[in-house]
Amino acid sequence: MGADFRFKNGLTYKKWYGKDFSMADLHDKSVYGLPELNREKIKNTKIIGNPGCYATSIELALLPLISKGIIEEKGIISDSKSGVTGSGRGLSESSHFTNCNESLSAYKIAKHRHTPEIEETLNSISNSDIKLTFTPHLLPINRGILSTIYTTPKQKVDMEKIHDEYCRFYASEPFVNVLPLGEVSKINNVRLSNYCDISLHYDEENGKLILISCIDNMIKGSAGQGIQNMNIALGFDEKEGLNFVPSIF
Template identity: 85%
Template sequence: MDLKEVIQTLKVGIIGGTGYVGAELIRLLSCHKKIEISAISSVSFSGKKLSDIYQNFYNLNNLVCENEEDVLEKSDIIFLALPNGLSEELAEKILKRNKICIDMGADFRFKNGLTYKKWYGKDFSLPELHEKSVYGLPELNREKIKGAKIIGNPGCYATSIELALLPLISKNLIEETGIISDSKSGVTGSGKSLSESSHFTNCNESLSAYKIANHRHTPEIEETLGSISSKDVKLTFVPHLLPINRGILSTIYTTPKEKINLTELHKEYSNFYKNEPFVNVLPLGGTAKINNVRLSNYCQISLHYDAENNKLILVSCIDNMIKGSAGQGIQNMNLALGFNEKEGLDFIPPAF
């Protein structure tokens, strides 16, 4: 694949194009000025028009769901928006065609195969692919993502928590154990398949914790942050289901190794993220909230200090479907292809 030629005529395909992530990718990519959506596939809706499944695309998108091989042949870069455990074989096919694969699931988020097996119940079937893959958090791995052929897009909760903690872990400012994250997400985070907890009557006018200290994003966060720390990072993570469509708010409790000056720490955070186009550190006194990032690729972070108990509290907010999923995938695509990182993503969140 001649990259210079592809930059002029880049064709993007999506395998698993009718789930929530696939549909969001299509919506966002439709506004991207440098690509063309070439093909999508769906096992459940093969042969059907996208607009028959999601009427927001009516008269705006004429894509018809094809098979996986059609997507592989027609596309230069392929997003895999599939359930966990299904991406390795497809990634191998994509790599053999010298094309680029961005996996939106968990299969390429881990380097440690034992950790993946413990939490997902499956061995790496093609471990050599994982050696070639890059974890797609741009704020951590930007240079590695550029030119990468296999990119593992981070989990949504993981993105919100990792972005909040990166400055602290990288500068050895907090205890690596005893970190607690109380995180809340909208119902789209659980995907399109209906479950008992996502029934309207069970989640409306309610707030519930689930997978307490047993969520699969926990080892992803620990492995990612541990990769930049001299010690193992240990996290207690409790996710909650909010009765809203989209958005994540993570409230993270940490213990500083020394008493901190919050004003100085805020300067450290602002400096750490000063060149990051999609991370905004709020002024002291402000508090990050979901409404400020909804329908955008931005992450907002606010800093708070409980001096009596020496606890540094971070609040981090993202839209789980954009910065937590499809938007970050497109950000990774832009980096891998040498586009402006903000292409197709630099829209301002709505005020209400």
């Protein structure tokens, strides 16, 4: 569940986490545990690096666009917002009720460790180097992540076609919902579930394709995805233990 096996590139890991790969041979056998990207590889390993919570929300939103080369690889921006469980149970000024409640704040602007994780993951399916500007924010709620992602299509897009692309890409995925055009994904529609909801929006005037992606950071962003990976690796039904609906209230 930690970051130890999320990277293939030891230099990136060292730069952002300050440590070397102490068991390099294990890294060769490990797989980055995003089932929607690496399901077949996960079936054949016992060492899975479960993705970061923010990383999951951003990668799932971008996978179809990157794999088809639809958007500029540089200049991607993710403005992400997470509930307080995202920062753990440790006691700190920033998680004291009166500091979070009725407020909103950004942190680790352009410095969060999920940035290189997302870039490395997306690079694995891209011909060109992915560059991401990532700003996390702390929301006064218990759980949930919403990422608003700004991308620049290489040419003018037809949103119906983009939407079809997403629907096809995720057609057989049990935990990714591509919302109908015109709908907007929101945190309470995925809360307490393993789902990722993705909605697609176009700022035609400025040539920006905007993705909004929501997960529950404690489930699809953490323990739920861990179980999903375990199910895949051990040959169980992938939905085992995860087959419940969101709790919208």
